[in-house]
Amino acid sequence: MNRLFLPVMAMAMFIPAIATGADLPLAGFAQDQAAQAQPVYAEKCALCHGDALQGGDHGPALKGAGFWTAWQGQPARKLYSRIISTMPYNDPGTLTPDETLAITALIARTNGAADGPSHAAASELDAIALPPVR
């Protein structure tokens, strides 16, 4: 066995551990969890992304195939992280974890995520994948 073989084998063994979302159960969120996001969404997101997530002059749509194709199958954590670290675009870093979780639920449900646990926690988002377009 040469010197390269072992490191290559070791890397191959770790590749499946990188979360692609491919083998994860599909995310579900409770209606009331998504509903909690409405006031925050209206105050901090609707200006750019539209009242109904349809997009507008200052931001892209957060629903529909054009948006969701890039997100479906990804761990739900990715969407949560994208939101909490980069949004609102004009004031990033101001959302609380609970607000971000609720907004993640709102976006996922709007794009077709089924009913799920009544209190899906942020710590569970690594283990669930965003579902395909409905």
Ligand code: HEC
């Ligand atoms: C001042 C305008 C503005 C506000 C307010 C804003 N956004 Fe955005 N958002 C943008 C723009 C512009 C982009 C595209 C540029 C980028 O990706 O950074 C974007 C991108 C995004 C994306 C990625 C879209 C994609 O196609 O993957 C998400 C998700 C998102 N915003 C969520 C939110 C949420 C949730 C809020 C409220 C907490 C919010 N945004 C508030 C302007 C805004």
